[in-house]
Amino acid sequence: MNRNEMKIEFGSDPRNESFARVVVASFMTRTNPTLEEVADVKTAVSEAVTNSIIHGYGQKGWTVGNGIFLYGSLYG
Secondary structure (H helix, E strand, O other): OEEEEEEEEEEOOOOHHHHHHHHHHHHHHHHOOOHHHHHHHHHHHHHHHHHHHHHHHOOOOOEEEEEEEEEEOOOO
16 A cells, blocks of 8 residues: 655645645545545645634744645555
8 A cells, every 4th residue: 555645834824724725635636536525625624724723823923734644546
């Protein structure tokens, strides 16, 4: 089984929530997901990032991190 991972960090500005969704959706396209799977993951990322910004940090100037791990056949 192959494993691929990505880690990103960005400022705790709420405008970065959409950035995180797009980055994660792009990264997961290697696994040939369905549109429903992409939509589900984008929703989960949106919730996680928004909650981190609102409840965890609450101030601009902090950094939010996001780690993504993909398992399975990534290259063929």
